[in-house]
Amino acid sequence: MVVLSLVLAAVTVATTLYAPILVGEGVDLILGPGNVDFAGLFAILRKIAVVIAITALAQWLMNHINNQITYRVVKDIRTRAFNHLEILPLSYIDSHQYGDIISRIIADIDQFSEGLLMGFTQLFTGVLTILGTLGFMLVVNPFITLVVVCVTPLSLFVASFIAKKTYSMFKLQSQTRGELTSLVDEMVGNEKVVQAFGYQDEAQKRFEEINGRLQGYSLRAIFFSSITNPATRFVNSMVYASVGVAGAFAAIRGLLTVGQLSAFLSYANQYTKPFNEISGVVTELQNALACAARVFELIDEPPFTPEDADAVNLQNVDGSVKLEHVNFSYTPDTSLIEDLNLDVKPGQRIAIVGPTGCGKTTMINLLMRFYDVVSGSIKVSGEDIRHVTRKSLRTNYGMVLQETWLKAGTIRENIAYGKPDATEEEIIQAAKEAHAHSFIKRMPQGYDTVISEDGGNLSQGQKQLLCIARVMLCLPPMLILDEATSSIDTRTEIRIQKAFATMMKGRTSFIVAHRLSTIREADVILVMKDGHIIEQGTHESLLAQNGFYANLYNSQFAG
Known part of the structure; x- marks a missing residue:
């Protein structure tokens, strides 16, 4: 299913990138008054309609397959985590808060599934779009492509810097959410004792303290992650402007047709768009990875002492x-x-x-x-x-x-x-x-x-x-x-x-x-x-x- 998803992603990217070439050809057919090639234009429009239909179908199938992959993987991980919980030694259960263990198997895996889904749907497509766009641009004009490539690392640097910050924040957020789940589980399970000993105010203070920390970590995580998109958009706008200026000079000198410049500007937009999407995906992936780390930490806990390979079933027990x-x-x-x-x-x-x-x-x-x-x-x-x-x-x-x-x-x-x-x-x-x-x-x-x-x-x-x-x-x-x-x-x-x-x-x-x-x-x-x-x-x-x-x-x- 992953291979099929990648194939459909490649089809989606190829048809999406082929459309600007058709649009550019169409622009070149309507450049002057009384100089419109209607027959050629209608042929191009028919091709564009077919390309759009193929793109829509490939995207729908790809999203459906990605949903299948994500939720099957999540189901397997949750099953594996629960099965591992069943074979953990009692010493682990006795030394960890029940609510934190529950939070790992329920909430953390849910968060992981959301990040994984976005990763499948946008990360693969985004990377293929970037590579495909560079290929198309190189074919049209290598010089302008070089301008795009030179500005790109700035976008990657910004996204990388913010991603490192957000991971630690999301990890703290996930851990604190586990603490809060533990407290709520403890209070709900022992409400009679809480009320009998007048512990409500103290419980409220503990809840507010943990909830306050969760709010702080969540706000910082969201703040850093929300910077990613505007920062990459700013860099991408610089890329678009650079392509526009370089392309205009190339068109004036006759190195590009107006249709090719139109296609190039469209490619510049297509090229920068995945960076915005990937920056958003990176934020979700940071959250997903922080949650996944807690889940895999549970799965990696050594189980109870394995039974001997030659362990026998106890039968005919006399009670001695x-x-x-x-x-x-x-x-x-x-x-x-x-x-x-x-x-x-x-x-x-x-x-x-x-x-x-x-x-x-x-x-x-x-x-x-x-x-x-x-x-x-x-x-x-x-x-x-x-x-x-x-x-x-x-x-x-x-x-x-x-x-x-x-x-x-x-x-x-x-x-x-x-x-x-x-x-x-x-x-x-x-x-x-x-x-x-x-x-x-x-x-x-x-x-x-x-x-x-x-x-x-x-x-x-x-x-x-x-x-x-x-x-x-x-x-x-x-x-x-x-x-x-x-x-x-x-x-x-x-x-x-x-x-x-x-x-x-x-x-x-x-x-x-x-x-x-x-x-x-x-x-x-x-x-x-x-x-x-x-x-x-x-x-x-x-x-x-x-x-x-x-x-x-x-x-x-x-x-």
């Missing part, structure tokens, strides 16, 4: 998990987990307790391989998880987190999120086991009720019940429950605990809890502090030790 001499830290200078050892037998319930920041959630991240261990190993059913595919590993875990997440869609789609081919009976059974069926039936359309993004029209407890139902439907051999009942009332929690008991039968379960009343039945309780397991045993044995766990337990149930 073994951690041997595991060391891990999010940043090299701050150690978190050191020499962690754990041997979990199939079907055991492992409760993990400890103060905030002790490494409970980090341990879950390592088990799911959201992060890789720095040293040591984690084995599931005897297989080192670094030598199995991530998908097969995570398929064998069912996860209910304290932070609920639901997608915009029906309740049925949300429950079947991990098992899209589930039958209606399976979905309803899972909802019943999660004690979600009764409130779902009270919804306007039952299981077909559409909920907003992140379940905004449901209570926190209802959202958590749906997340539990989602796991109930899949029932993998291993479970991770991270404060899974933290948003549920005490009565419902008792019923959910019974459901969990049924669900956990024969399955290896990792239970992270702050409320110690929820883990009394665990086979092994791990007490973590500063990334180490400092105590482990059953509830009774740990109380008997009268150590850290006993202090934690007694602080919750004192008196």
Whole structure:
């Protein structure tokens, strides 16, 4: 399609440049009173009509093809950026503002598409017009062509100088737009917290500060870019005037006919016009390139550690998990987990307790391989998880987190999120086991009720019940429950605990809890502090030790 676009651009330029020759010939046929060659003139007019028709058709086809090229390229880039986002390590997502990432994939690619479209439609045609015009002018009169060529570098110098200035401004504009998107995303997503803590004025100040910077960068970028066209027009007018003066002297001396001078002036106009267009395109391209740089920066981010070439699918999982001499830290200078050892037998319930920041959630991240261990190993059913595919590993875990997440869609789609081919009976059974069926039936359309993004029209407890139902439907051999009942009332929690008991039968379960009343039945309780397991045993044995766990337990149930 690019080749075809270039061919059509060449046809457009050739026919556009052929028209002034025909007009010049026509002028030479009507120079004196009573000296008009009507037959020749009508023949030339017919040729001009054909040339105009071919030009119009070629331009229409070229623009259509350029649109196809641009939006297909943009679609591919956006798809590639989103696909790359899916394989980026969580450390990248955790260390960047969500709004900035969204801005790169949506706004920056849109800006890039506009610049790319202008580049295809005007840049190719402009360059070919300049080269073609020079060729035609050389054929007519090399001396006047030399005058044009000598003045041209001034136009290129002006456009180049301004282009360098505008690129840095457009880059700052694009970065600041990403900051603004992040702030708006943050405020909209947490509006209840903003209002509850009276943060509106501070949010407004932050918004105005970033918006003010965006205004400043945008104005400077537009100011510099708006200089380009007038500056190049001034230079182009000098070219036109030079051609007019040199051509007039050449015509007086008989070196040119009046028709040829007319054609030459038309060529001078045609020659300078692309410089105006290209200067406008350069401005758009500077903006497009600044945005593209941010998009490609995202695409060039190294993905998570690639899977081994001989990575196997984890099958026939019995639920045994073994951690041997595991060391891990999010940043090299701050150690978190050191020499962690754990041997979990199939079907055991492992409760993990400890103060905030002790490494409970980090341990879950390592088990799911959201992060890789720095040293040591984690084995599931005897297989080192670094030598199995991530998908097969995570398929064998069912996860209910304290932070609920639901997608915009029906309740049925949300429950079947991990098992899209589930039958209606399976979905309803899972909802019943999660004690979600009764409130779902009270919804306007039952299981077909559409909920907003992140379940905004449901209570926190209802959202958590749906997340539990989602796991109930899949029932993998291993479970991770991270404060899974933290948003549920005490009565419902008792019923959910019974459901969990049924669900956990024969399955290896990792239970992270702050409320110690929820883990009394665990086979092994791990007490973590500063990334180490400092105590482990059953509830009774740990109380008997009268150590850290006993202090934690007694602080919750004192008196």
